[in-house]
Amino acid sequence: MSEGSANNASWLKDARFGLFIHWGLYAVPARQLDKQSLAEWVKNRERLSDEDYEAFFEHFDPDLYDPAAWAREAKNAGMRYFVITTKHHDGFCLWDSQLTGYKATNTPARRDLLRPMVDAFRAEGLRVGFYHSLIDWHHPHFPVDGFHPQRDDEDFKQANAHRDMSKYREYLHGQVRELLTGYGKIDYLFFDFSYPPSRLPDIWGGKGREDWGSDELMAMVRRLQPEIVVNDRADVPGDVTTPEQYQPAAPMRLEQVQYLWEANQTLNGSFGYDRDNLDWKSPELLVKMLVDGVSKDGNLLLNVGPTARGELDPRALGVLRRIGQWMHHHQRAIYGSGPAPFTAPPDCRYTMNRDRVYLHVFSWPFGHLHLPGLAGRAEFARFLHDGSEIEREVIDPDKHAFNTTVGGLSPGTLTLRLPVQRPDVEVPVIELFLR
Ligand code: GLC
Numbered sequence: 094m095s096e097g098s099a100n101n102a103s104w105l106k107d108a109r110f111g112l113f114i115h116w117g118l119y120a121v122p123a124r125q126l127d128k129q130s131l132a133e134w135v136k137n138r139e140r141l142s143d144e145d146y147e148a149f150f151e152h153f154d155p156d157l158y159d160p161a162a163w164a165r166e167a168k169n170a171g172m173r174y175f176v177i178t179t180k181h182h183d184g185f186c187l188w189d190s191q192l193t194g195y196k197a198t199n200t201p202a203r204r205d206l207l208r209p210m211v212d213a214f215r216a217e218g219l220r221v222g223f224y225h226s227l228i229d230w231h232h233p234h235f236p237v238d239g240f241h242p243q244r245d246d247e248d249f250k251q252a253n254a255h256r257d258m259s260k261y262r263e264y265l266h267g268q269v270r271e272l273l274t275g276y277g278k279i280d281y282l283f284f285d286f287s288y289p290p291s292r293l294p295d296i297w298g299g300k301g302r303e304d305w306g307s308d309e310l311m312a313m314v315r316r317l318q319p320e321i322v323v324n325d326r327a328d329v330p331g332d333v334t335t336p337e338q339y340q341p342a343a344p345m346r347l348e349q350v351q352y353l354w355e356a357n358q359t360l361n362g363s364f365g366y367d368r369d370n371l372d373w374k375s376p377e378l379l380v381k382m383l384v385d386g387v388s389k390d391g392n393l394l395l396n397v398g399p400t401a402r403g404e405l406d407p408r409a410l411g412v413l414r415r416i417g418q419w420m421h422h423h424q425r426a427i428y429g430s431g432p433a434p435f436t437a438p439p440d441c442r443y444t445m446n447r448d449r450v451y452l453h454v455f456s457w458p459f460g461h462l463h464l465p466g467l468a469g470r471a472e473f474a475r476f477l478h479d480g481s482e483i484e485r486e487v488i489d490p491d492k493h494a495f496n497t498t499v500g501g502l503s504p505g506t507l508t509l510r511l512p513v514q515r516p517d518v519e520v521p522v523i524e525l526f527l528r
Pocket residue numbers: 115131133134285286337357364
């Protein structure tokens with residue numbers, strides 16, 4: 094982790110829950126090829142030429158775009174920051190960059206789409222994050238490589254053999270400068286992504302820190318926005334590491350050092366809008382993923398892929414609102430919370446915030462929950478959703494189980510007595526007040 098970053102990043106750690114937004118021209122094709130692929134990779138996957146892709150540029154017309162509505166939904170879902178794709182791998186820019194014509198202002202949208210979004214989310218009190226693709230499949234000086242849409246087009250490769258990475262690098266740095274000087278305070282920068290041959294030997298022409306000029310890039314970023322948090326995908330250390338579409342097994346460590354982490358997760362497997370996708374995660378699963386992350390000292394950056402007309406898909410909205418209902422009652426088990434120094438019973442997770450421990454019950458058991466190590470530690474217990482007491486007892490460890498008598502527990506175990514009916518919330522949570 095880079096020097097001094099721990100303090101800068103403390104807001105991110107406290108926030109725990111953010112909204113990722115993948116929005117660009119790929120919302121027009123809105124398709125994937127198979128379950129493993131991402132809609133925003135359509136240009137790569139279908140090996141589309143700039144000409145093929147042009148139809149999406151010409152028909153990108155988000156006439157229903159209302160960033161205030163997006164921001165309100167994010168706020169109501171309990172999210173505390175957002176991260177927007179300023180430019181994805183296809184090279185299309187949502188803002189009015191002075192360094193390219195490949196931008197929203199030249200589509201039927203006819204305006205900078207980034208600025209009103211930043212303003213709207215700030216107005217709702219959310220922190221501002223920019224995703225920025227290091228990769229660019231449109232720039233004439235981005236050297237063709239194993240990820241490039243024209244990777245198998247020998248004529249194209251030959252005609253483009255002269256591409257000059259230093260010219261692209263200048264463009265990359267120039268655009269990052271625009272983004273960090275034109276939109277006020279930017280809290281978070283999410284670069285994406287590096288694939289140096291040492292890491293991904295199967296991809297020819299892989300790119301990493303030297304190609305991006307990552308040291309200078311990072312230095313500029315920190316100079317322009319001294320308090321910014323930056324991820325670690327530019328092939329140099331950052332302030333936060335960003336596991337993609339998986340839940341780490343434990344608090345993350347890199348080279349023995351505990352590392353701030355944020356899992357970015359999709360609602361349905363794709364980041365970009367994917368019209369025909371049926372792989373939607375349930376609100377319950379997503380709440381569990383959020384809780385699981387916090388219990389392991391991590392964040393959840395949950396993605397939406399707005400449509401080409403500029404709206405959040407009704408299916409996404411439905412999920413966000415259900416998560417919001419849960420957050421309404423349970424946010425103090427999330428914000429500012431982290432792991433607890435106790436071992437949770439099976440199918441449960443602990444989070445902890447100062448002297449309160451939150452027991453998240455993923456699978457509802459019958460009758461009792463036995464909590465090792467908590468005997469004599471909890472002075473009160475209640476459901477978090479309604480504040481109703483949960484009765485507790487410490488059963489004598491010498492007591493043997495006998496007919497209706499519970500026994501055979503290990504010393505130090507606190508037993509909670511649960512109702513038969515599982516509360517009707519995505520994940521029931523019991524709040525334990527430590528002495
Ligand atoms: C990636 C992908 C991508 C997505 C992202 C989110 O590396 O290329 O499409 O934007 O990560 O983490």
